[in-house]
Amino acid sequence: MQTSLFADAIFWVLAALAVFSGWRVFRTDSMVRASFFLLASFIAVGAIMLLLAAVYLGLAMLFMMAVEMMVMALFMVMFMMNPAGLNPMVMVHQHRLSIVAGGLAFAVLGALALFVEFPDRPLPAGLDPVASLGREMLGDSMLVFESAGIVLLATMIGVVVMSSHRGRFGAADQGSLPPGLEPGGVPAGPQPDAEGSGGHHHHCH
Amino acid sequence: MTLVSLLLVAAALIGIGLYGALSQQSFVMLMMGLELMLNGVMLAAVAFWALSGAGAPEGQLLTIVVMAVMAIEMAMGFALVVAVFRTNQADMTEALGELKH
């Protein structure tokens, strides 16, 4: 594959963007910002794929990841204590070990990239990547493709069962109490019997 | 844009993702680390497909499979977060300490 200087320049910009925004994901205050930094990283990688002539995959990255990161941002705002990032925070554990592990993974994989001889076989001239992918998915690798579909269906069912509020014997949290804020303490959240015994009347006085 | 440079970028993404997955306390941030690792994997797969695999269609198929894996990981992860949040009111990995016993 002969690459022009222009394509090379674009590649390096995109590569820098992918790595930089990937790093910012874990260095930003806000969870929503983190998920959009991750989206930026995915978009940069998708654009690199477009440069590599994978015209379907690069765009598939865009729409898959746009939706996924959108959902992620929603969950962030739902569950996190500090979704909007108004207060700086660090929520990490085993920090040093993680840095070493990440650095080690990069070193080993980078060494593999540098020192292993990979065959140099570029794309054949007349290849249509989209048609080739389509024939493979609905031809020789149909079984793989269909299995992925079945697994996705199973995931959907499992996810609905796990996250559904309704269980076989009534609501999932019926009769259960949330744990205390400190071990063995008073359960967190509203207390059922305080609510039941006319708690509202007290407020009226 | 050589194979080596592409693989180095992929390795950097995988390294950062591994750091995130190991270091973050929040479930959702942990999943972001996993996604970043898979991002690197997909980049490496497409790089091999384009520059070293002579355009064998299985290379593209592998990327599609990784995308499906990402979707499954996200869905299962969020279902687990919802289930844990409902019982424990928590979104931190430390809150699951009782799984040890």
Place this chain on the structure above:
Amino acid sequence: MMAWAAMVLTFLALAVGGYAVAVADRLIAGACGWPHQGNAWLAPLARGAWLYRQDANVTEAPDRPAWRLAPALYLALAALGLALVPWSPTLVVADLATGVVLWGSLEALATVAIFLHGWSANAPLALIGGYRYVALGLSYILVSMFVLIGVVLPAESLKFSQVVAAQEELWNVVRQPLGLPLFLIVGLGLTFWGPLNLADSTDLAGGTASEVSGPPRLVWEIARVAMLVAFSGIAATAFLGGWLGPWLPGPLWLALKMLAVLLALAWLGRVLPRLAPERCVTLMWVVLLPLSFVDLIWAGLEAL
């Protein structure tokens, strides 16, 4: 050379089409006797000048880059979308091999842009607007994808020019009768127009735009009509035969068809009833999504 001409045409269409939507919306309101302000032909320009000369409002601790860039991002998505539309067999900015997929990704990225616009203001009503939009967007994206796959089947290609060429004998609006109505609803959702205006609705005091004034607000409103124009271009290409037509030159035919789609959208936006957000989502998943399955099966059987 052709690409440059097409680019000029695209920007011209964005400007003229955007103005046409604003005028048509007011004319339709006037014809039905609903309240609207001033002369329909001058009111859009007056509003633009008024917004341009306002000061830009600032909230407490917004995510400033995202807040200011979200309208520009939405406008850029609209321009990219219209760049995919072929004005004639050769007159097109970018006839990608996977143009239909790119349009699908633009719809998904529009959700991100609108959510960012609502979230980054750091204000409650704007955030609620952004949330509502995401709920709506996740519902209509699937409908849009299935309808577009139905269009792609007879063309046997993901290129928009091939999609048009495949409609030589019969336009898709006749061949797949469910397609265009479903896609028009997607268009109302994509631009949160009329009854599907859940994101910027008046019950949220303007929703994602409630805290925005001045030039950023102007860009946001321009981006919204520009997206409507881009959508009409895609709808005319996918269902109404694009540049095809007797006597007149191709680009003129496309412009007329786009204008027809724009008028239909402006009219639908005024006459369709509004639904509460949760009912709207139920309608999308329970009624429109199965209908889009039917459309796809219909298209598949026909292509056999």
